[in-house]
Amino acid sequence: MKKNPSLRLLLALLLSLTLLAVGCSTDTTAPSTPPAQTSPAPQTPPDQPASDSSSDAASMGSLASFTATTLSGETFSQENLAEKDLTVVNFWATFCSPCISEMPDLAAFEEALPDHVALITVCLDGGGDLDAVQSILTKAGYNGVTLVSGDGDLGSLANQIVYVPTTVLVDSEGNLVGEPIIGGQKDLAATYLDAVNSALSSAGKAEISLAE
Numbered sequence: 644m645k646k647n648p649s650l651r652l653l654l655a656l657l658l659s660l661t662l663l664a665v666g667c668s669t670d671t672t673a674p675s676t677p678p679a680q681t682s683p684a685p686q687t688p689p690d691q692p693a694s695d696s697s698s699d700a701a702s703m704g705s706l707a708s709f710t711a712t713t714l715s716g717e718t719f720s721q722e723n724l725a726e727k728d729l730t731v732v733n734f735w736a737t738f739c740s741p742c743i744s745e746m747p748d749l750a751a752f753e754e755a756l757p758d759h760v761a762l763i764t765v766c767l768d769g770g771g772d773l774d775a776v777q778s779i780l781t782k783a784g785y786n787g788v789t790l791v792s793g794d795g796d797l798g799s800l801a802n803q804i805v806y807v808p809t810t811v812l813v814d815s816e817g818n819l820v821g822e823p824i825i826g827g828q829k830d831l832a833a834t835y836l837d838a839v840n841s842a843l844s845s846a847g848k849a850e851i852s853l854a855e
Contacts, residue, residue: 667739667807700811700819703803704796706732707817711793714769714776719790721817729820729842731762731835733810734801737775738768741827742808746783748831753787755832755853760839763788767801810835812842820845 711719724730733749735742753762769776769791780789790797796817810824820842828834832853840850 667736667741700821700823703811703819703823704800705817705819706796706800706813709793709795709797711765711790711797714766714773714780714789714791719763719788719793721796723788724813724817725815727761728759728815728846728848729761729839730813731760731810731839732813733762733764733808734767734804735764735808736767737772737779739807743779743783745808745827745831746779746785748828750780750783750785750787752832752835752853753785755855757851757854760843760851761787763790765790765793765797765801767804767807812838814842814846 706724707721709721713719731752735746737743749762749764756762764780764785764787766776766789769789773791776789776791780786793801800811800819806825808825808827811819812821814820821838824834824838836851836853843850
């Protein structure tokens with residue numbers, strides 16, 4: 644049976660529209676630089692919320708070996724991840740409207756987590772203007788860790804990010820678990836909590852609830 648060319652064109656168009664709805668596009672040429680360098684911001688599609696992706700986060704790499712610098716100038720590495728059962732890692736950028744819009748929800752989620760689960764953010768273009776990054780985080784009420792540069796596995800993982808915001812879950816050994824969460828979420832707390840509890844349950848650990 645011959646495939647209908649018009650049908651193939653329609654499917655390709657629908658796929659393109661779906662990708663545009665995910666969030667802000669990052670540079671897909673995969674530069675060899677670590678995250679948060681001072682290169683110009685790439686072009687972005689229209690900012691629209693999207694649900695999570697169906698791809699396996701483990702295929703994107705790991706965070707088993709890296710060294711990063713936080714917004715406050717401290718060092719952060721896989722040793723910090725080892726202190727937690729699970730770490731939620733949110734990749735964002737200052738040019739991304741959905742990233743900034745969901746930051747207050749991220750801040751609230753981070754504050755409500757129990758001690759053995761953490762949330763950190765990685766600002767992919769933060770190295771260019773630390774004051775701008777701090778301003779966004781302060782307005783959102785986010786007081787957690789934000790990485791603005793890094794090497795090793797963090798640099799490699801950052802180069803796999805096609806759209807922001809993208810969020811992955813990392814276990815204490817630096818393995819990416821579950822599925823990446825791509826795009827702004829209508830109910831961030833519920834989406835993230837479901838992902839966290841699914842990952843904890845798969846690892847044989849007790850599920851969590853958020854602090855009131």
